[in-house]
Amino acid sequence: MRQNNFVFPTNKKKYFRKFSKVISVAAYLPEKAVTNEDIIRDNKLAVKDSVIRKSIGVYKRRIAEADAVDSDILAHAAQSCIDKAGINADALSRIIATKFFGDNLLPMTASMIQRKIGSTYATQSFDIDGGINSFLQALDLGTRYINSGDDYVLISSGGVCNRLISKTDPRVAFLFGDGAASVLLAPSEEPHFLAGYFFTNYNYYEIATTQKLKPEFTKESFEKGDFSLFYDYYRMDNWKLAEDFYRTAAITVRDCLLEESNLKMSDIDLVLATENNKAIWEVTLDALGVSQEKSISLIHEYGNTMSAMLPLLLDEAYSTGRIESGMNILMLSHGEGFSGGGMIYRA
Structure with missing residues (x-):
């Protein structure tokens, strides 16, 4: 594709x-x-x-x-x-x-x-x-x-x-x-991780990226806790430039995971997707054909916590009883690079 x-x-x-x-x-x-x-x-x-x-x-x-x-x-x-x-x-x-x-x-x-x-x-x-x-x-x-x-x-x-x-x-x-x-x-003794699929698309490398460290940055400033030199370290362009790719990537990851696991989307009990922002999360669920009720959102309370987003969603799902034994959980992420992918886990 x-x-x-x-x-x-x-x-x-x-x-x-x-x-x-x-x-x-x-x-x-x-x-x-x-x-x-x-x-x-x-x-x-x-x-x-x-x-x-x-x-x-x-x-x-x-x-x-x-x-x-x-x-x-x-x-x-x-x-x-x-x-x-x-x-x-x-x-x-x-x-x-x-x-x-x-x-x-x-x-x-x-x-x-x-x-x-x-x-x-x-x-x-x-x-x-x-x-x-x-x-x-x-x-x-x-x-x-x-x-x-x-x-x-x-x-x-x-x-x-x-x-x-x-x-x-x-x-x-x-x-x-x-x-x-x-x-x-x-x-x-039994398989729980049923499928995994990952990709990297360099065409969107500049959408979310870090900048070069400022020349006045020193090891001493870092050790003293002076992070003012980092305040523009992470830059984000307009994510809508990649909206079509987000949709295509979500569908591709979903289809590859379902094919490998021999499951259908109706077999998936819970979808956990990274909340880069609210709109990207909504676009992802829409592309997957999944209602928001079949997922969990924490971005309103915690913001984007980068690599902690998916495990925080897992913790929330387990602690609130959203995950029960035998359920199939589809996890999907869009990350910088663009690097993305997903896994299907059977609880």
């Missing part, structure tokens, strides 16, 4: 000798909540709360404390996740972190999560960069690690986003919030 000279790759069925399942999900959200009115007042912006609510769907978002770094938030979610499962950090085979910037460019933030959850083993811990889509990439990778012999794979996603975003550009100033969620995978 072609879209702006782009060809979606043919999906290939995966063969696993050792299956995996989700045994625990946990979230961590900072206590501080900031409303649209707070941002408008503090930054003297000439925009109305009602316009922001209508255009991107965010009413408020959580904001991390000034001295918090990504690993603090990610470790909170990770610790809750392994506590729920009744294991300790030394039982983990691997720790994967997905985040926006991280504690530092190097070393990897996952190694600091490993320290903060009290691991005494030299368990491999690493980061996956990739923005919004990186959680599903990590989830797909986790199933492959278990297939090759791992016992427990911990994925912790999200962190601090809002601090690094322009406070004067309305396209991003109101959109992002801070938060994290973790998922723990373990071996299973």
Whole structure:
């Protein structure tokens, strides 16, 4: 299938000798909540709360404390996740972190999560960069690690986003919030991950991208918590330029997942899609032919939390009883790059 000279790759069925399942999900959200009115007042912006609510769907978002770094938030979610499962950090085979910037460019933030959850083993811990889509990439990778012999794979996603975003550009100033969620995978006797499909389309590379660091940025300013040099680090163009591709990609991912899993859309009980903004979420569900009642939305409360969006939706679904044993859950994300994809999980 072609879209702006782009060809979606043919999906290939995966063969696993050792299956995996989700045994625990946990979230961590900072206590501080900031409303649209707070941002408008503090930054003297000439925009109305009602316009922001209508255009991107965010009413408020959580904001991390000034001295918090990504690993603090990610470790909170990770610790809750392994506590729920009744294991300790030394039982983990691997720790994967997905985040926006991280504690530092190097070393990897996952190694600091490993320290903060009290691991005494030299368990491999690493980061996956990739923005919004990186959680599903990590989830797909986790199933492959278990297939090759791992016992427990911990994925912790999200962190601090809002601090690094322009406070004067309305396209991003109101959109992002801070938060994290973790998922723990373990071996299973039966298949639970029924299908997975991923792609990257460079034709829309410039729609959402980071900028070069300003020359006055220093390691010392970062360590002192001075993030003012980052306020224009993330830029977003008009997403409507890619609306047709969003629709095509959602349909393509859906069709590939259903073909691999031998399911029909009527067999899908719940659809969890990343809420890049409210309109993109609505476009995605419309393309899939799914009503909003068959999905979950959290963007009004938490904003766009980047890679934490899908695991936060999973946590909400499990904690509110929306997911029951035997249900089929379709997860789909649109991310920077454009990188996107989806998975079907049977609870």
